[in-house]
Amino acid sequence: MTEKIAVAGTSTIESSPLVDAPLNGAITSNAAANREASAVAKRRATATARTRRWLRTNLFSSPLMGTLSVLTLLLLGFALPPLFRWAFLDAVFDGSNRSVCGAGACWAFIADRLEQFAYGRYTPAERWRVDIALALLAGFAALSLWSRNPHRALSVLLLVTLCPAIATVLLIGGVFGLPFVPTDQWGGLSLNIILTFATVVLALPLGVVLAMGRRSQLSVIRWSCTAFIEVLRGVPLLTVLFMAMVMLPMFLPEGVTFDRLVRAIIGLSLFVAAYFAEIIRAGLQGIPKGQYEAAAAIGLGFWGAHRLIVLPQAFRLVVPGIVNTVIDLFKDTTLVSIIGLFDLLGVVGQSIKDPNWLGLGREGYAFAALVFFICCYAMSLLSLRIERRIRSASH
């Protein structure tokens, strides 16, 4: 650390002659030019010195480190150029079937299939409805996260009530002159986003109930909530999804069937609610006892104290944890491709079996990975920012 400060210090001192140069511009132009040249030379010298120092501290601090650096460089030198050549230099970006593909990546496949990757088999003429629904959700999500929004609580409320209602009507249609689009035509990345959003909206209230139930004085409620949470946290999501798909219909009256998408959302919600519950419980435990006592002292009852004092503070504490769970959920929505829904991963898997584009698995999955990476990385940066804001607010 000290090394870095020293480097920064020298750089400001050494660069001061450059700042001086224009001040002395009154002297003859020849001398000025000379000065300029020497200043440039000096700057170059200090730059090389700085580079050398940086190299010494960061790459060659000891013989072992030097060897490791050289080995890593060699490894990167072997791996990166062919990868670069594959992905860009030899790549084909345009074409209508796999006959255009050469030695490099065949991004023409992605370009050709981009619409399906985004919307699945959603009726092409109606895709603007998906755009509007997602834009609505994104807009309200941004409003709810914007710290200087004067009506934040209202935005959150609308985000979890009005938005899902409008989005559902828009996406399904069948009313207001919108043609009906059955859910088995939904797909692509928009399905991942819809699944994530619907699951969060359902799982968050359930998570609060489970978290409070697990802390209840009433042993029947406490034990049943604990059992629910621990069972769902102890089994893989895939088995919960299978359960929702094959076991749930067995427990419903004859003739009552849910849509496959709804069943997937139920499975995801039950699973994620158990994780939310544990995060919220941690938040509740993080509230000092004094807060409860103060709430009781001003005459609030159990529910009033929780609604007005405890839960708002607990929620603020657990926002980063919730965002991290949402990131995991977003990644895990790809599991629905195993149970026969066509999310982005499912659409890619289907597309690479298309005779026109047979065997382009690498390109397809690399593209899907890039899309997921961008979304998840952005969300994790957001989570870090929120965490920092909470930390600075609490100090």
Add this chain to the structure above:
Amino acid sequence: MAGKSRKGGSSLWPMKASHALLMQGVALLIGGLVIAWFAQNAASNLARRSMQLDFGFLGSPAGFSMPFQILSFGPTDTYFMALVTAFANTLLVSAMGVVTSTVVGLGLGVMRLSQNWLLSTVSGAIVELVRNTPQLLQIVFWYVGVLQVLPQARQSLSFGDVAFLNIRGLFLPAPIGGSWSSLLLITFFLSLALAPLARRYLPLHPRRSSLLWLVPPVLLIALAFSLKGWSLPALKGFNFAGGMVLPPELVALWAGLSLYTAAFVAEIVRASVEAIGKGQVEAANSLGLSSWLTLRLVVLPQALRLMIPQLTNQYLNLIKSSSLGAAIAYPEIVQIFAGTVLNQSGRAIEVMVIVMGVFLIINLAASAALAQLNERVALKER
């Protein structure tokens, strides 16, 4: 009354005993009614298919074979044997994944912590890339994008002429057991399991009892000597003979599970070491400890204490994620039971109860074992 303080403020709003009883009674009643409704629906649904809740199908012959198994299993064996075999396959890939993810994760974590800019940047890039893409995507990518485009057997990738990788899988040398080998192998695993117990309960001097740790390595060396030799894979015609083969599904699942978990292990290692106060290292330096001794006596013991609960979670996640093998047809428990057996027998409730029960048992057992370990390294406060 530790229990009361744990439950936050609920003791501030005491509930009348009669109230509490009433509310629990109502909760029980509602829960019971819902369950009864579900049960009645299930019963009528089953009756309509002229079936009943019955685990007896486990005794009937399965009639299918698995593409890969470590236990012997054939179509004439029962569904119960299919369960055991698939369970063994799940355990196999989980155990392989736990070992490699720990090793790779420690490596990545140490790289991330190093003063070397290049190493920490490369490690950071790998960790972020892996953590921010879905695990299922990675597993499918390993399978479709890497293993299925490997060359045929004749053009195999060779590793020192003892291991070969081609489209049919990874061919490795296999040990040929001598007369004592299997006995020694069992004793080795027993000694691993019993050494901590013996150390705790045998009335030995602490210094002498640490000699017990020499037993497993000695057994391992004995095992190596007891082998008759190694069977090397060799190209015979269009395929390899000899040695053993890990099928591409297993390799892809193994790689996907290992790398994904390794990225999280790396983050745990980094965060735990960085959480050790700088003052600790400075204090150790001012005592004159070398950097190795600082690491061994000051940093690692404290970091380990922070790491173990989090690592436990990652290992449990890995075991649960092994179910993703179903996506690439690795014959693990979800693929075999929730897939093949469910389709054949149509027994949705029984099959799902068995699959979820198996994972619950693995998870409870593993978390109990690791909680024991955690208790041993946890801070002993007076």
